[in-house]
Amino acid sequence: xxxxxxxxxxxxxxxxxxxxxxxxxxxxxxxxxxxxxxxxxxxxxxxxxxxxxxxxxxxxxxxxxxxxxxxxxxxxxxxxxxxxxxxxxxxxxxxxxxxxxxxxxxxxxxxxxxxxxxxxxxxxxxxxxxxxxxxxxxxxxxxxxxxxxxxxxxxxxxxxxxxxxxxxxxxxxxxxxxxxxxxxxxxxxxxxxxxxxxxxxxxxxxxxxxxxxxxxxxxxxxxxxxxxxxxxxxxxxxxxxxxxxxxxxxxxxxxxxxxxxxxxxxxxxxxxxxxxxxxxxxxxxxxxxxxxxxxxxxxxxxxxxxxxxxxxxxxxxxxxxxxxxxxxxxxxxxxxxxxxxxxxxxxxxxxxxxxxxxxxxxxxxxxxxxxxxxxxxxxxxxxxxxxxxxxxxxxxxxxxxxxxxxxxxxxxxxxxxxxxxxxxxxxxxxxxxxxxxxxxxxxxxxxxxxxxxxxxxxxxx
Ligand code: AMP
Ligand code: ZN
Numbered sequence: 001x002x003x004x005x006x007x008x009x010x011x012x013x014x015x016x017x018x019x020x021x022x023x024x025x026x027x028x029x030x031x032x033x034x035x036x037x038x039x040x041x042x043x044x045x046x047x048x049x050x051x052x053x054x055x056x057x058x059x060x061x062x063x064x065x066x067x068x069x070x071x072x073x074x075x076x077x078x079x080x081x082x083x084x085x086x087x088x089x090x091x092x093x094x095x096x097x098x099x100x101x102x103x104x105x106x107x108x109x110x111x112x113x114x115x116x117x118x119x120x121x122x123x124x125x126x127x128x129x130x131x132x133x134x135x136x137x138x139x140x141x142x143x144x145x146x147x148x149x150x151x152x153x154x155x156x157x158x159x160x161x162x163x164x165x166x167x168x169x170x171x172x173x174x175x176x177x178x179x180x181x182x183x184x185x186x187x188x189x190x191x192x193x194x195x196x197x198x199x200x201x202x203x204x205x206x207x208x209x210x211x212x213x214x215x216x217x218x219x220x221x222x223x224x225x226x227x228x229x230x231x232x233x234x235x236x237x238x239x240x241x242x243x244x245x246x247x248x249x250x251x252x253x254x255x256x257x258x259x260x261x262x263x264x265x266x267x268x269x270x271x272x273x274x275x276x277x278x279x280x281x282x283x284x285x286x287x288x289x290x291x292x293x294x295x296x297x298x299x300x301x302x303x304x305x306x307x308x309x310x311x312x313x314x315x316x317x318x319x320x321x322x323x324x325x326x327x328x329x330x331x332x333x334x335x336x337x338x339x340x341x342x343x344x345x346x347x348x349x350x351x352x353x354x355x356x357x358x359x360x361x362x363x364x365x366x367x368x369x370x371x372x373x374x375x376x377x378x379x380x381x382x383x384x385x386x387x388x389x390x391x392x393x394x395x396x397x398x399x400x401x402x403x404x405x406x407x408x409x410x411x412x413x414x415x416x417x418x419x420x421x422x423x424x425x426x427x428x429x430x431x432x433x434x435x436x437x438x439x440x441x442x443x444x445x446x447x448x449x450x451x452x453x454x455x456x457x458x459x460x461x
Contacts, residue, residue: 001355003058003362005051005234006312008242008265009165013364016264018233023061025232026052027224027262028119029241032069032281033103034088036288037110039302039317040271040279044238046303047268047311047365049116051236053398054361065227066119068107070100070126071203072195073216075282077244079150079182079192083213084282086201096202100124110289113299115400121227125219129205132214132222136193136207138256148184151195152209154252157187162251165265166243191248193218217248221261225253235262239269269314279317292322296414300401301326307367307399327445330459333406335378336392339385348382350391361398370398411457415446419457422448
């Protein structure tokens with residue numbers, strides 16, 4: 001079953017053909033570490049994790065590189081504003097280095113909780129300043145750069161196909177020029193390769209151009225080429241990377257090498273809130289994994305939610321949606337425990353499920369379909385339980401829901417606390433409150449039965 005992936009470059013689902021026969025070079029743009037990752041960011045990393053797992057399932061050897069942006073990402077994508085890390089450093093009264101270290105650690109902990117496989121190489125921009133300067137020098141030698149008061153800029157008009165990824169038209173870009181454009185820039189789309197330190201910064205380096213720091217895009221070109229070569233297979237990020245970050249990565253890399261940079265570009269869609277509000281690290285609408293855990297959800301509940309939609313579609317996040325995912329996952333794990341604990345004599349065919357599953361995941365990572373196939377398998381009475389269980393674990397190589405390690409389901413503390421509160425309300429004859437709490441417990445997927453000796457909570461299956 002060939003693996004098909006939707007390539008942003010061609011706007012088509014294409015059969016995936018790696019450069020080297022059995023191995024894949026994969027680069028995923030990592031976080032800017034000035035704050036915690038929000039669940040939107042984490043959805044993008046889950047999508048990339050599914051992609052990697054699908055590649056591994058297809059028996060490819062994957063070399064996965066992810067960067068950590070610890071310098072150069074400004075508050076505006078048009079090379080104006082403050083460096084996000086330096087800004088956070090002032091706000092939190094820590095050094096820029098402490099900020100980057102702290103949020104990198106927090107990010108890696110979140111990805112671990114979400115069962116996201118670790119990249120083979122995790123590289124931070126500040127460790128590769130030399131490589132970035134060397135790349136700028138090549139661009140300078142080839143005549144793609146110019147210097148202005150603000151720094152060294154890339155001249156986008158020197159490239160015939162600038163903007164091909166986003167299908168941008170240079171004329172439109174010029175017309176759309178905004179007021180925050182840097183003084184002296186020749187074209188609106190031109191972008192910074194090296195910015196001069198106008199005042200002393202915590203993160204700055206000497207270079208032949210003067211003391212300064214790299215622009216945001218150059219790090220990904222320099223580090224991906226270092227580890228994956230001048231042309232490699234797959235590059236990913238969120239959809240917001242298409243018009244600026246990835247467009248500029250392509251421009252500067254292809255200008256420097258004269259070769260095609262990446263064969264397949266994959267982009268994950270966003271988590272949105274009600275009324276189409278974007279979740280942004282710098283905005284108010286910011287939900288972290290920890291906040292979900294504090295409300296009694298597990299990282300797997302969130303992971304399950306993201307699997308219920310195709311990665312190219314937005315997900316409208318709400319507590320009800322997460323609650324629904326939690327209930328489904330609870331039902332799933334309960335069923336799996338039953339399957340594990342019982343034997344049956346059936347010997348129906350299972351290869352049909354394997355084939356359907358492979359077809360779904362190889363069809364541009366169709367996780368909602370793959371989940372539906374898992375549920376069909378679980379309900380199929382004709383399949384032997386031992387075989388069924390093995391197949392479930394095999395499918396979980398893609399889902400990453402940790403289905404091998406599920407324990408006998410215990411009643412969560414949150415539900416026990418609610419039941420205690422309800423009992424107290426009953427003793428005080430506060431029947432309205434008791435009923436409201438019972439409804440809450442039911443909504444969370446549990447039932448409560450009263451008896452002379454107290455109450456009993458059971459999980460709804
Ligand atoms: P950042 O740390 O801001 O550089 O972003 C990290 C990753 O999260 C990038 O791949 C972004 O494209 C992605 N991203 C940002 N906001 C969202 C969102 N609301 N939903 C999904 N992905 C997002
Ligand atoms: Zn990047």
